[in-house]
Amino acid sequence: MANDPIHQFQIARWIPIDVGGIDLSFTNSSAFMVATVAVASAFLYLTSSNRGLIPTRLQSVSEMAYEFVASTLRDSAGTSGMKFFPFVFSLFMFVLVANMLGMFPYFYTITSQIIVTFALAILVIGTVLVYGFAKHGFKFLGVFVPSGVPAPLLLLVVPIEIISFLSRPISLSVRLFANMLAGHITLKVFAGFVVSLSALGAAGIGGAILPLAMTVALTGLEFLVAFLQAYVFTVLTCMYLNDAVHPGGH
Numbered sequence: 001m002a003n004d005p006i007h008q009f010q011i012a013r014w015i016p017i018d019v020g021g022i023d024l025s026f027t028n029s030s031a032f033m034v035a036t037v038a039v040a041s042a043f044l045y046l047t048s049s050n051r052g053l054i055p056t057r058l059q060s061v062s063e064m065a066y067e068f069v070a071s072t073l074r075d076s077a078g079t080s081g082m083k084f085f086p087f088v089f090s091l092f093m094f095v096l097v098a099n100m101l102g103m104f105p106y107f108y109t110i111t112s113q114i115i116v117t118f119a120l121a122i123l124v125i126g127t128v129l130v131y132g133f134a135k136h137g138f139k140f141l142g143v144f145v146p147s148g149v150p151a152p153l154l155l156l157v158v159p160i161e162i163i164s165f166l167s168r169p170i171s172l173s174v175r176l177f178a179n180m181l182a183g184h185i186t187l188k189v190f191a192g193f194v195v196s197l198s199a200l201g202a203a204g205i206g207g208a209i210l211p212l213a214m215t216v217a218l219t220g221l222e223f224l225v226a227f228l229q230a231y232v233f234t235v236l237t238c239m240y241l242n243d244a245v246h247p248g249g250h
Contacts, residue, residue: 005188009112009181029116032101032108040097065093069234076238081245087127088241091120092234099180099226103219111229112180114173121173124237132244143247172236176229183222190215 015026047062055063069089073081095111102109110116132140144161145154193211197204 005185005192008184008188009109011113028108029110029113032098032110033116036094036098036101036110039101040093043097044093065089065096068092072235073238073241076235077242077245081238081241084127084241088234088237091124091237092230095120095176095233096227096230099230100223102180102184103223103226109180109184111176112184114177117173117177118169120176120233121169124172124240125169128240128244131241132247135244136247140244140247143243168240172233176233179225179229183218183225187215187218187222190218 012028013025014028014031017024017026043058044062047056047058051059066089069092070082070085073085073088077084098109098111101107102111132143136142144158144165146157146161149157190211194208194215197208197211200207
């Protein structure tokens with residue numbers, strides 16, 4: 001069981017709760033969602049509560065995160081899209097901290113669960129739809145009609161745009177889920193090789209050097225992937241919100 005690469009993704013009920021036959025148990029996944037929000041909130045509070053003219057290292061990190069999200073949203077949706085900054089920044093910090101927490105041994109990676117990433121994706125697309133129709137009414141449907149397309153081609157382009165729009169929550173959620181899942185499984189497999197070979201004696205220890213080196217290299221790569229996936233999720237969110245702010249502008 002210890003070397004099973006899938007075991008790390010299993011849901012464990014910490015506090016069983018059953019309400020009318022509905023399982024509302026507090027699980028390890030729930031606990032690390034709470035931990036993710038707590039860590040992100042504590043970090044932002046501690047790094048911004050005592051702001052100085054000359055920023056500390058931690059203050060610089062939080063300011064870099066702020067500027068990154070602000071510039072990405074501004075470049076994608078314009079100044080009118082800045083009203084979504086609190087929403088996008090919260091998503092970025094949640095995904096980033098969740099990914100980073102999952103890198104610690106015996107910690108649970110909540111973004112390796114498709115239901116979590118799909119819920120985040122539905123939240124993004126739902127926000128686009130609600131704001132788009134509330135702000136523009138039926139003019140929001142112009143998002144399916146790219147500007148500059150000749151009328152005869154609309155019969156072909158519009159269905160493609162509709163299918164593309166409907167696939168957004170799937171691609172947005174699967175991209176994050178699959179990258180985190182595959183990376184952690186690969187890490188566990190190579191780490192299992194190290195443990196198994198080390199138990200074979202001196203010859204096994206010598207043979208474990210290569211898997212150990214691969215494990216160290218993959219760990220560094222996974223930290224990079226953890227940041228990149230939060231970055232990609234944020235960039236795509238900004239692009240989708242641009243459709244709500246400027247329908248038909250692509």
